[in-house]
Structure formats: structure tokens, C-alpha cells
Amino acid sequence: MYAYDEIDRTLVNERVSEFRDQVKRRLSGELTEDEFKLLRLQNGVYLQLHAYMFRVAIPYGTLASKQLRALAHVARKYDRGYGHFTTRQNIQFNWIKLAELPDALADLAKVGIHAMQTSGNNMRNVTSDQWAGVAPGEIEDPRIWSELIRQHTTLHPEFSFLPRKFKIAITASDHDRAAIKIHDIGLRLIKNEKGETGFEVLVGGGLGRTPFIAKTIKHFVHGRDILSYIEAILRVYNQYGRRDNIYKARIKILVHELGIEKFSREVDDEWQHIRNSSLQIDDEVIEDIRSRFTYPAYEKLPHMPDELRQAAADPDFEAWRKNSVAAHKVQGYSIVTISLKPIGKPPGDATAEQMDALADLADRYSFGEIRVGHEQNLALPHVAKRDLPALWKALDKLGLATPNVNLITDIIACPGLDYCSLANARSIPIAQELTRRFANHELANLIGRLHINISGCINACGHHHVGHIGILGVEKNGEEVYQITIGGRADENAGLGTLIGPGVKFDEVADVVEDIVEAYLALRERPEELFMDTVKRLGVEPFKERVYATR
Amino acid sequence: MPLVNGGKIADDSFVKLAVDTPLPESGDILVPAERFLGEAEGLLKRAGKVGVIWPNNRDIDELVPYLGKVAAVALVFPTFRDGRAYSQARLLRERYDYRGELRATGQVLRDQFVFMLRAGFDSFDVKKQADAEAFMQTAKRYSVFYQPTGDGRITALHRRMQLRHSEGVGT
């Protein structure tokens, strides 16, 4: 865990008092809505369909139990008793009153949580692998670098009014759980031949109207140079990124229009000027940040404790364990993913009671730590294997033991028409219907790893382009229509899905998904061949045929 | 628009000229970039200070040869959303070592003062009187800064190192 010190806390408090003043000036009419809009967005406040929506940052997805309790408190006191975890390691509240927002922020500030730059045309919450620091085989804990970059990009005086939003994600594992290739800057922590730590830097990824997979701009940037290199990228983008057209303002368009070679030359030119400046990070600074991450005092535990052996007799426990428990770098411990995708419920929602109870479970079983992943699930990162059966029982009581992580009902979905003022179509009800269709665990398990992603409009908040099955809601003649893509993925082999044909109506979406799944089951060569592999081998044609032959 | 200079509301000695306004005999003038580049020699010879209004989409490199001769550079925020002039300001101050007046013009609200000061601005054409009056108070809103910029303020990273070292000395 990383703990904010007095310096960080002071900044967060100063920010709250500034925002309190801004809200007061807005309520008194001193600030116009146009002027205020920009300021509120920089504090994570959107004006939505029904109310103000409030987005809170969870930097690199790490939460302390008392922070999760504070989020529960905000849900209970200022909202309707629940929050919505998003694909960007944030949590959103949908029913907050503007006049109460400064108080909500002040309550969160007490535990070092804020909403700085969770929206607006600035550098957003830095995201990372939700298994950071515990995943076996990772180069090193990517959160140390995430935190360095979080600090550097917070209230940056040059980059707080960029052409458009800007997102940085970091991974340190071979398996990319941070979806770095669909970010404006993606960083992959690596070691060079000399054993020095640095980054492969990718740039220009993003979804939305014009999706792009990020391209590598540098194969190795030394850790000490990473801030100056990022600064160089941002400076080029700030100056040359398009501002005439909001749809073309993201860095992905600049990279695409210039071409990666030309863009990287511009960045290099800039970099040469600033690389040996005070932006250079010496080891001491990194060590200081590293020293403020504390790690649990792990015990020496057996690989296979008796508790686990006994519980294995219970098929329900085993189903959950196989699905939700992953290997930990320390023997005797596990990483437990907590599905926020119960059958029939909106993906990513958690009630205040669930959050409080999870905070208690984290205290009891995971050294007080919780993680949030971009799949809209949570994780407990340090669970002793002997505690797994007890944890499972407790989670089950809370409705949080659905064994569907990475299965077809582990759906990622944006809020869509239910909350979002930009939506063209509903997302949540589609997700709910699909979870009901595939509620049978045996069937879901037989299908295997399959990610469905749903967005309610072209902005792609639900990452539909990179869903194994992607569902995009659009509007056609006043009706909700859904376009289906297959074959996208957001991991280390990220790619965009292919459209399989004309859009289908709301009522048909679940049938179409069933058709696709049936086609896959019939087409796969062996049970181990995953959906993605079958699509890769055969292309979209056979799926298209199956879906449209009868429609 | 009230002008804030040196931290307080001040009179503006500069007269803003358009591209085609006749040149006044004497007095300080602020000239659009285009005109400045066209008539630089003549303008710099007359009595009175010359400042230049530099648009945010024009390469700052073109101005560099004149930096020793101009008394003021006014950078432009056409809307408060458009942050290009922040980069220009930092380049002028940090890369080209420009020490004259650096003025923020256009949509300048109190909520940007801290960012602008940190980027190197020292003079502000403020949109609203109330914001100009609140300058000092607003400029001091933050005491913690995470990034090094040419304003020389100590960053949080280095503040921590200092604290750590001074603790070390004591023990």
C-alpha cells in the first residue's frame, strides 16, 4: 500500500477548498455554467441525464479498507446507497447534489482520496495492473512508477488544458491486465541487457469514434528519463494536437496524421532539450517512493493447507476457487478476484453495505487492501490460502461469490441510456439479459474465457471494440440498434473486433450472442480452443453466416 | 480588462495596436506578431517600449531572435480551455531564458492564476474585476507542487528528500 504523506494530504485539502470556492461562485452566479463546466470537470463532476455525476479516482486501482469505507459513506450519505466501478479504475456516483459535493470531497480527502482530473482535458487517473505487486513474474511493482507519474501529472501547469483527455496505463507483467495498448500512452516496464529498469513506450491508442491500437514509439526509455519523455510527448501534443474538431483532438489522431516516425522525431527533438533537466529522476527519488509502499508481513505458509484440502470436497467452493483464485508470488497466498457481475445485476455496481463488508473482509483476510480492475471487478490481493474457504462463505453471503470471472457473464458495460446523457442506447439491460441467458455455470464454464463488452454509444466507455464479443448501441430512425463485433481483445495481443453485419434490435441481441456462442461451440477444434482462437483461425465469416442466415 | 502586474492591479502602459492602426509617436505599444515581424526594425527604433502579441498557434521560434529587444510578450488564451500558451510560456522562460514581461491575455480567470504563474507569466489581462482583486489570495491557494518548472518552486519529491535528510542529520 502507498500512504499519502503530509505533503500529498495538504495538496488534496487545498484542492477541496478551491473547489468549494468554485461551487460557491457557481451557485451565486459569479461563474457562468460555461466557465464552471471546465472547473467541475477537472474535479470529476459531470452533468448527466438525471443529476450530477461524480467520478472519484482510485489511482492504479489500489484501495485501503478505510478508503473503501469512505466510498461507502459517500454512497450512503450523498447518493442512493451504491456506486459504479468503471473501466478506468474510478468509481462513479450518479445522484450527487452540487451543493453537497465539496462536503463529499472533504470526507474523501480525510482518507487521501480525491477526484482530481478524473475528467476534463487533462491527464486522467493513472491506471495499472490490479495485480500489481503480487503477480508472479512481474518485473517490479508498476505502482511505484504509476505513483511517480500520478504525482507528476497532478495539477501540471502546462498540461491541464490539453486538446483532449489523456490517459496513461502501466503494466509490468507479460500478461497485460492494464490494457496499455488502448491508452494515449502505454508503458511496459522492462529491463534492458544491463539489467536497468525502463519502459517500452507506446503511444496513440484509444477507442471511441476512431479506435486505434497504440504503436511503440521507443523500445527502451530508462526509468530516470521517463518523466522527461512523457513531458516531451505531451508538449508536442499540446502544441500540435487538433483543437478545431473535438472528434479529432486525441493524440491518436495526431500520431495517425503525422505517422509514428514523424511524431517520434518531433518527440525526440523536444526530449533532447529537456532530458537532462530537473525532470531526471535519480535513484534516491524512486527509492523514496518505493519506501512509502508498504507490503504485508507475509507468513511462511504451506503451499496446500488442510483447510483448502478439506474445502475441495465442496463443488460450489471448487467452482469458485477455480474461477476466482489466482496464483500469488508468495507461497501460501492467493489473489482473489471478486466478481461485481452477479446474474441479473448491473455490471460494476456495489452497494454501500457491500463496500463496508468488503472493507472488513479485506482487513481480516487481505492486510486491509483491495484492488479495482478495468474489468469492473475488485480483488483482494493477499489472501492466505487457508482462509479461502472462510472468505468464500463470507463473500457468498454478500452476493459477491459469483464464479464467473473471465466467463461470458463477466460483462463490461458502460451506464448507457440509464444514466448517460450521451447515450444512444441501453447497455445495462443488455448486460442483465445476457447474464440471465448464460446463468448456468456449467454452460459458461464449457464456453470458457469469453469477454463481452457493451457501450451505449460510439464513445466506447464499455470498450466494445476490444471485446471478444463487442456490442455497440447506436440509434437508427429513433430506435436502439446494436452493432456486433467479434475478435477484439485488450491484452498484450490487443486488437480491434470486426463487425459481423448489420445492427440488430434490442430484443435480438441476446439471441445473436447465443448464436455466436453456439457457432463457436460447434466450430472449435477441441474444448481448449478458446473463442478468440477459433475466431482467429476461421475469421468472422462462419459466425456471420450463423447469425444472419436466419434473420 | 484589469491588468495585474507584480501581484497587484496596475495601470497598463502599453497601447494595443491592431495590424493597421497608425503608429503613435511615442509611448509603449503592443503589436500583433504579424505586424511585429514585418516592421520589427522600425518599431524597435522608436521611443517607447515594444511588446508583441504572439498567437498560440505560431511557432515561438520565430520570436526568439527578438527576445532581447522586446519589453513584453503577450500570449493568448482564446478560450480558457486552450492551453497552448502554457507551453509557449515555459519555452520562453525556461528554454530561451526570456526575462521581460510575460503577459496572459484573453480568457483569464482566477482559477488559472496558479498554473500561469508556474508556467512563467508575471502579468495578467484579467477578464473580471473580482478575479483581478482576488489575485494575491488565489495565487497562494496551493503550497504543494509536484512538478519542477522554471518558477523554481521546490517540488514535493524534493521537499520529501530534504525532510528526510534533515531528519537524518538529527539522529
Ligand code: HEM
Ligand atoms: C456517464 C458519463 C460518461 C460520459 C459523459 C462519458 C464520456 C465519454 C466520451 C465523450 C468519450 C470519448 C472520448 C474520446 O474518444 O475522445 C469517452 C470514452 C471513454 N470513457 Fe467515458 N463517459 C462516461 C462514463 C464512463 C464510464 C462509466 C466509463 C467506464 C465504465 C467510462 C470509460 C471510458 C473509456 C474507457 C473510454 C474509452 C475511450 C478511450 O479513451 O479510448 N466512461 N467517455
Ligand code: SF4
Ligand atoms: S459509451 Fe456512450 S453511453 Fe456509454 S457511458 Fe460512454 S458516453 Fe455514455
